[in-house]
Amino acid sequence: MFIQNCWYVAAWDIEVPEEGMLARTLLNQPVLLYRDTQGKVVALENRCCHRGAPLHLGRKEGDCVRCMYHGLKFDPSGQCVEVPGQSQVPPKTRIRSYPVVERNRLVWIWMGNAETANPDDILDYFWHDSPQWRMKPGYIHYQANYQLIIDNLLDFSHLAWVHPTTLGTESAAELRPKIERDMNGNGTLTISRWYLDDEMPNLHKKVAQFNGKVDRWQIYQWSPPACLRMDAGSSPVGTGAPEGTRVPLALQFRHTSIQTPETENTSHYWFCQARNFELDDDSLTEKIYQSVVEAFEEDRTMIEAQQKILNLTPDRPFLPIAADAGLNQARWLIDRKLAHEADTENTN
Ligand code: FES
Ligand SMILES: [Fe+2]
Numbered sequence: 610m611f612i613q614n615c616w617y618v619a620a621w622d623i624e625v626p627e628e629g630m631l632a633r634t635l636l637n638q639p640v641l642l643y644r645d646t647q648g649k650v651v652a653l654e655n656r657c658c659h660r661g662a663p664l665h666l667g668r669k670e671g672d673c674v675r676c677m678y679h680g681l682k683f684d685p686s687g688q689c690v691e692v693p694g695q696s697q698v699p700p701k702t703r704i705r706s707y708p709v710v711e712r713n714r715l716v717w718i719w720m721g722n723a724e725t726a727n728p729d730d731i732l733d734y735f736w737h738d739s740p741q742w743r744m745k746p747g748y749i750h751y752q753a754n755y756q757l758i759i760d761n762l763l764d765f766s767h768l769a770w771v772h773p774t775t776l777g778t779e780s781a782a783e784l785r786p787k788i789e790r791d792m793n794g795n796g797t798l799t800i801s802r803w804y805l806d807d808e809m810p811n812l813h814k815k816v817a818q819f820n821g822k823v824d825r826w827q828i829y830q831w832s833p834p835a836c837l838r839m840d841a842g843s844s845p846v847g848t849g850a851p852e853g854t855r856v857p858l859a860l861q862f863r864h865t866s867i868q869t870p871e872t873e874n875t876s877h878y879w880f881c882q883a884r885n886f887e888l889d890d891d892s893l894t895e896k897i898y899q900s901v902v903e904a905f906e907e908d909r910t911m912i913e914a915q916q917k918i919l920n921l922t923p924d925r926p927f928l929p930i931a932a933d934a935g936l937n938q939a940r941w942l943i944d945r946k947l948a949h950e951a952d953t954e955n956t957n
Contacts, residue, residue, distance in 0.1 A: 610947060611637075611720075611834070611870050612721075612833060612943065612946050612947055612950065613636070613720055613721030613722070613950060614719075614721035614722060614725055615719075615720075615721070615795065615834045615946070616710075616717045616718070616726075616731050616732075617635060617636070617717065617718055617719075617720060617834060617869045618715050618716065618717060618718070618836075618867045618877075618879050619633060619635060619640065619642060619652065619709065619716045619717070619869070620633065620642060620715075620716040621714060621715060621716070621746045621748065621879060622711055622714045622715065622716060623714075623746065624642075624716075624748070625643065625644060625716055626643075627644055627648070628669070629643070630642065630643040630664075630665050630669065630674070631643070631665075632655050632663065632665035633871075633877070634871050635718065635720060635869055635871065635877070636720050636869070636870055637870075637871075637872055637873075638654070638720065639654065639655035639656050639663065640652055640654065640655055640718070641653045641654070641655035641663075641664045641665055642709075643669055643674065645671075645672040645685055646671055646672050649711075650709045650711050650716050651672070651685040651706070651709070652706065652707040652708075652709045652716075652718050653674065653683065653685070653687055653704055653705070653706050653707070654687065654704040654705040654707075656704065657676040657678065657704070658681070658689065658702060658703060658704050659676065659678070659679055659681050660678065660679070662676055662677075662678035664676055664683070664704075666678075670682065672684065672685050673685070673690065675691075679693065680692075680693040681693075681702070683703070683704055685706065686706050687703045687704045687705055687706035688700075688703045689702035689703055689704075707719060707720060707723070708723050708726040710728045710731060712728075712731055712734075713733070713734040713737040713738055714734075714737040714738050714746065715734065715737065715867075715879070717731050730794070732832065732836050732838065733838075734838065734865055736863035736865075736883035737865070737881065737883070741885055741888075742863060742883040742884065742885050742888075743883060743884060743885075743888045743894055744863075744865075744881040744882060744883035744884070744894070744898075745894050745895065745897075745898040746879070746881050747880045747881055747898060747901065747902060747905075748877070748878065748879055748880075749878040749880070749909060750871075750875070750876075750877065750878070751868075751875060751876040751877075751878055751909060751912065751913065752874065752875055752913045753874065753875070753876060753913050753915070753916035754870070754873060754874055754916065755834075755835055755868040755869070755870045755876040756940065756943070757912050757915060757916060757919075758868050758876060758878060758908075758912060759831075759835055759868065759939050759940075759943075760936040760939075760940075761908055761911075761912055762831070762837055762866055763800065763831060763936035763938075763939045764932050764933065764935055764936050765781055765786070765800075765827060766781060766782045766784075766932040767781075767908075767911075768781035768782075768810075769781040769782035770782065771907050771908060771911055772810075772904050772907055772908075774811055775810070775811055775812055775900060775903055775904040775907065776810050776811075776812055776904045777810060778804070778807060778808050778809075778810050780804050780807050780808070781802075781804075784802055784804060785931075786802045786934075786935065787800070787801040787802075788800050788934055788935050788938065789801075790938060794832075795833045795834075795942065795946050796833065796942040796945070796946075797831065797832045798830065798831045798832075798935060798938055798939060798942070799828070799829070799830050800827075800828070800829050800830075800831070800935050801826070801827075801828045802826065802827040802828070803824070803825075803826050803851055804823075804824070804825045804826070805824050805846075805851065806822050806823075806846050806847075807822065807823060807824070807825060808822065808823075809823050809825065809843050811900075812897075812900045812901075812904070813825070813842075813843045813860055815896065815900065816860065816884075816893065816896070816897065817843065817860055819845055819858050821845065821846065822845075822846040823845060823846055824843075824844050824845075824846050824847070824848070824850040824851060825841075825842060825843040825844070825850075826840070826841060826842060826850065826851075827839060827840075827841045828840045828841070829841075829864070831935075831939060832942075833939075833942050833943050833946050834868075834869075834943070834946075835867060835868035835869065836867050837865070837866040837867065838864075838865065839862075839863065839865075839866075840861075840862075840863060841861075841862045841864055842855070842859055842860045842861040842862055843859065843860045844856060844858070844859035844860075845858055845859070860884070860886070861884065861886070862882055862883065862884055863882075863883045863885075864881070864882050864883070865879065865880055865881045865882075865883075866878070866879075866880050867879045874916060874920070878905075880901065880905065881898075881901075882897050882901045884897060
């Protein structure tokens with residue numbers, strides 16, 4: 610069961626080509642994404658209402674798409690506008706269309722009740738397209754339920770064990786984060802981790818213009834369904850980072866991690882690591898991107914293997930430890946939203 614009435618990410622902007630089409634399963638539903646003649650993204654059910662053929666095997670005709678099985682043609686609202694060999698097109702000859710918004714280089718989609726979709730609820734990821742920041746967009750496909758990925762992101766103690774040579778330091782396992790919860794809307798968790806007078810992780814060492822101990826931070830906000838926004842960095846020790854000072858030498862990053870369920874046991878994952886220094890150095894952009902990919906492969910190996918084990922006895926409970934505090938709150942916020950949607954459905 611998935612939350613329906615939320616903005617999900619369907620793609621990076623560059624994944625939806627000017628020509629051609631992108632087929633993607635989101636929340637167990639087949640979705641077709643393409644751009645109309647103005648370049649605006651259209652999202653339609655990727656299932657012809659005639660006999661269920663996928664429309665990504667069809668062809669774009671102007672703003673419309675034609676099913677290449679028996680030729681039905683659909684406009685961007687999902688209405689069929691042509692049935693070959695038939696003079697009338699009954700109004701109910703249509704497929705579903707989904708609200709979409711392209712913002713901060715992401716294509717956001719609303720899979721629930723279209724009347725309740727409010728673009729103002731889309732989270733701000735300004736570092737994707739701000740001239741002050743630079744990033745390379747990334748995507749991973751996961752053979753695991755999206756909540757296992759959220760569990761991983763909400764507990765950074767795993768950095769010490771899963772990422773000892775990339776993102777982690779030994780201190781990550783011992784540190785107790787501060788966790789704050791804001792119940793507005795779907796709820797938001799803010800998790801703050803400060804490592805004072807600590808080592809830099811290798812990812813930071815590779816790009817820093819200074820050596821030695823640092824004060825470093827990971828401050829991230831997480832909101833249902835699966836959106837993480839993080840401020841992270843390292844500053845030479847004692848230069849006032851915890852008090853809010855960011856000296857010019859300090860490394861500053863903004864990180865994006867967003868998941869959308871594909872099916873119960875598979876997920877889409879969009880990520881990037883933006884920086885606000887040496888913006889024109891393309892090789893640095895690539896170096897940071899590759900470092901994150903390397904670290905994220907370490908997560909994927911563990912989480913996909915975990916999913917395989919869980920599949921053997923899906924009803925067996927987990928045993929909680931202190932480090933689960935953040936992920937338990939995230940699961941609680943997701944369950945709360947799911948319960949709210951179930952209640953609303955029952956009263957309608
Ligand atoms: S299945 Fe699409 S036109 Fe027949
Ligand atoms: Fe990780």
